[in-house]
Amino acid sequence: MKTIMRLFVSLALLAGVLAGCAGAPEPTNRSASSSTTPAPEASKTEKTDPEAGKWPRIYVDALGRETVLEKKPEKVALLFFRNFEHLFLLNEPPAAATDLNVLEEWESLAPYKDKEIADIGSMTSPNLEKLLEIEPDLIIMVSGRYESYGDKLEKIAPVITVDSNENNWQGALREYGKIFGKEQKAEDEITRIEVLIADSKEQLKKFNDKTFGVIMLGDKQFWGFTTQFVFNKESGLGLNPPEKYVDMSTKGEQISLEGLAAMNPDYMFVADIGGSSKNLQGYLKKLESDSAWNSLQAIKSSQLHALDSSIAAGGPLGIELGVKTIIKNMIAK
Numbered sequence: 001m002k003t004i005m006r007l008f009v010s011l012a013l014l015a016g017v018l019a020g021c022a023g024a025p026e027p028t029n030r031s032a033s034s035s036t037t038p039a040p041e042a043s044k045t046e047k048t049d050p051e052a053g054k055w056p057r058i059y060v061d062a063l064g065r066e067t068v069l070e071k072k073p074e075k076v077a078l079l080f081f082r083n084f085e086h087l088f089l090l091n092e093p094p095a096a097a098t099d100l101n102v103l104e105e106w107e108s109l110a111p112y113k114d115k116e117i118a119d120i121g122s123m124t125s126p127n128l129e130k131l132l133e134i135e136p137d138l139i140i141m142v143s144g145r146y147e148s149y150g151d152k153l154e155k156i157a158p159v160i161t162v163d164s165n166e167n168n169w170q171g172a173l174r175e176y177g178k179i180f181g182k183e184q185k186a187e188d189e190i191t192r193i194e195v196l197i198a199d200s201k202e203q204l205k206k207f208n209d210k211t212f213g214v215i216m217l218g219d220k221q222f223w224g225f226t227t228q229f230v231f232n233k234e235s236g237l238g239l240n241p242p243e244k245y246v247d248m249s250t251k252g253e254q255i256s257l258e259g260l261a262a263m264n265p266d267y268m269f270v271a272d273i274g275g276s277s278k279n280l281q282g283y284l285k286k287l288e289s290d291s292a293w294n295s296l297q298a299i300k301s302s303q304l305h306a307l308d309s310s311i312a313a314g315g316p317l318g319i320e321l322g323v324k325t326i327i328k329n330m331i332a333k
Contacts, residue, residue, distance in 0.1 A: 054181040062143040062163045069138075069158075072181050077136040079126055079145070079153075080162065085315035086169075086176045088112045089189050096134045098123045105275040108310040108317040124148075131156055140179070166251065166314045167228050170194075173316055193320050197229060200323050201237045203331050212239040213265035213298070216252070216273040216312060217283045222260050223273060225252035227311055229319045230269075230326070237323065241265070257292050268298035268305070269326065275309040305329040 056070045078087060081099035085108060096118035103113040118134050121127040123145065131139075136157045141150065143161035153159045160179060165172035170190045177186030214230055216223040224246035229236045231248065242263040246253040255263075272280035284304075287293040298304050307325055310318030 059179055061161045063161045067158050067160055073138040075137045077131060077139045079123055079141040082313040084109060085317040086173050089316055090176055090180055090182050090185055092180050096120050098126050106310040107308040108321045128152055169314055169316050193316055196323055200327050204237055210266040211242040213263055213268045215270045217270055218273040222255050223252050224255050261292050261295060264297050266297055267303045269307045271307040271309045
């Protein structure tokens, strides 16, 4: 009954917003690729303000929808938890966001967990009533969710959709650079992390004859991940998976413990599939008495190492932390 009442309240509030905005022009939806178009005229303050002249601009989102950004967004609601890292890296923390639990669970986000960010529920079911109260000047959501509730969000504030970009953190960061007028900051961070990966790859060449597995653990669950920054020969560390590893053209696959034993990597990096380091330690404790687990080469040679669960999101901070963790365990001993 409480759920039904909350729904009625939210609908009533949204109806009021819609009525108040009935005379406002709707954004046009014409282009099918993400881009920005600066305004043709620059203001007089451009000479003294480095940000002046970049606004207003037109941003074309992942669904080809155009949004006019009159000025740099200052009060953003983020409805896509995988992109926390991109906003933090650009020094643009959201005013409100869904799935705030990852701030406590991901080590990659530890420096930002004390940021004042309003909790608006989950990405799958955001709290629209709370979002109305916050009055954001921009809402960012993943394009795959727009059909579910995007039209409701449009009645609250302008909405920009972004792609999931699971294996393209550079592209995602560049898009956020366009949204916030920080294109150069985005490029600087991309270069910094790419240099870290390249330097680390060079250090790890001595392990070219060894195999590696990235395994996400759950309660009696094992997932073999094809994490790009670990295995990609061109843009990643170029580490070798076992011959019987999961299909490298996928993001990963669920496997059995017997399947993991058949892979039998020389080195194994593990993370909790749910994002909790405490849970990971619990899973590993239960496996200590399992004969199949103990038969693994990585266990016998004490080459089992933990990774932060943020690696599964494929964001720049998670990748940076993942690379540093691998180097720490493989080289800096």
